[in-house]
Amino acid sequence: MSAEQDEPSPTASSRPPSPDGRPQQGAPVPQGPHPGDVRVAGGQAPPGADSPAGPDAAHAADPGATPTDPRGTPSFVPPGPDSAAPPGAGFQGEPGAAFSPSGPVPPGAPGRQRGPRSRRVVAVAGAAAVVLVVGAVAAVALTGGEEPPKKEPKAAAAAPPPAWTVAAGQALTSGTGLRYDGTLTINGRPVQARLRVTPAGAASGTLAAGMLTAEVVAISGVTYVRAGTAFWQTYASGVAHPEYYAGRWAKAPASMPGFDVPDVLGPKAIAKALRKAPANPPTENVNGVRAFKVKASGAEYVLTAEAPYRLLAVRPDGRAAQRFTVAPVATPAPLFAELRPRVARLGGAADPGLRFTPGKLAFSNCEQNTSGCTVNMPATLTEPATVPDGARAALRAAISSKGEPLGTCTGSGPVPANRSLVLRCTVTSKLWRHWMRAALDNPGSYPYEAKARVVGEAVDVADVPKLLARVDRERKAVMKAAQGTPGPTVSGEPSVKRSERPEIATSQTPGTP
Secondary structure (H helix, E strand, O other), X not given: OOOOOOOXXXXXXXXXXXXXXXXXXXXXXXXXXXXXXXXXXXXXXXXXXXXXXXXXXXXXXXXOOOOEOXXXXXOOOOOOOOOOOOOOOOOOOOOOOOOOOOOOOOOOOOOOOOHHHHHHHHHHHHHHHHHHHHHHHHHHHHHOOOOOOOOOOOOXXXXXXOHHHHHHHHHHHOOOOEEEEEEEEEOOEEEEEEXXXXXXXXXXXXXXXXXXXXXXXXXXXXXXXXXXXXXXXXXXXXXXXHHHOOOOOEEOOOOOOOOOHHHHHOHHHHHHHHOOOOOOXXXXXXXXXXXXXXXXXXXXXXXXXXXXXXXEEEEEXXXXXXXXXXXXXXXXXXXXXXXXXXXXXXXXXXXXXXXXXXXXXXXXXXXXXXXXXXXXXXXXXXXXXXXXXXXXXXXXXEEEEOOEEEEEEEEEEEOOOOOEEEEEEEEXXXXXXXXXXXXXXXXXXXXXXXXXXXXXXXXXXXHHHHHHHHHHHHHHHHHHHHHOOOOOOEOOEOOOOOOOOOOOOOOOOOOOO
């Protein structure tokens, strides 16, 4: 769900300088709050201890060292079989030291000059003893009577998919696309759907409910709609401020059409789902034709039980009354002719699933500037709880003076991990330039104000060429395949004749008596 907030701001004036060179300031025109909009008035933008000496003390500080006689000569005692100690036991001092540091030696002190060397011998001897013991333990472990570990059995290779599912999938993905017609239930109301889907899953079509209609396009696994305010208010349940998205392309909310078009209706996605079907799935009678009924994630698919295993119907999950009749696209050229222009206009498409809290709007570089006026607004993502990959925010601003529009602008940017960003856009319209020139030539009061909102953005303008290239590549491949493949015959009519009626292979809706 996506929602944005706009708040009003006081107005300010833009006046040319007075004859004495000092700028004249007009009295601000108070304006009441305008619910739902952010308004800001025009105007200038603001600016270790040592060890004890002696052999006994050294042994006390290092209880694991080899004992020495009073003369400092090491008395080597071979360790017993059960006296193994972990490496480094009995040594104190700084980490990594080979021996414990000793205190300073007074000059001429007898018997003290050999202390460090004897300690080094002790350390080496102690380490050697430990190594010997560890080696003995390792030998016991290696030569013990335990049985060698048994090799784990290799996992059985996955069984190949049934041959009929492979054949059905190849027929779907190598064709010219699919045409779907059916009745959906959206927000408790019936809606007629007409969609055409390419083999890769791009789609174009319409949703109609009486006089209300919505255009639909899907590309790269995402579905978008363009509809009027009434359609959004009636069928986009859970979307705050539907007027923010009316009349422009926006990412389809979960309720429109109620399922993911590419994942449920795309031939490539259906072929992938069929590979998990059993060799003998349940069957049903579809107008006298025996048909397989395959349950998959997101939908149920009905296909003829005999080759070429043609797709007859799709029943999306969660909508018992929803079902689409299916037929191949007779000629792919009209499909791509409708699809490409719609994809070309997706730059800046809104995302109702992102909701932001706007900050205080401000102007910059507007006073006495005939080139333009910049609007700045901070914003913070409030929904969803985590920042989605690729999330973007868009600023939409409009400047006016005494109710007369002076221009609009938009700006967008990615949402960072900390959820907060500052958006900017500049109004450079002819209206602004003429208005500012008039203000400079005719001294007086010229207040101006801005209204702005922040919405989620689903498609960056810079990404549109990549989407178009994807459409063009598939169009080239499909058209090439269609030229060498005879078109399907629908209801006994030649394939070269295009019919505006649903291209269905049965006279009744599949699954109905």
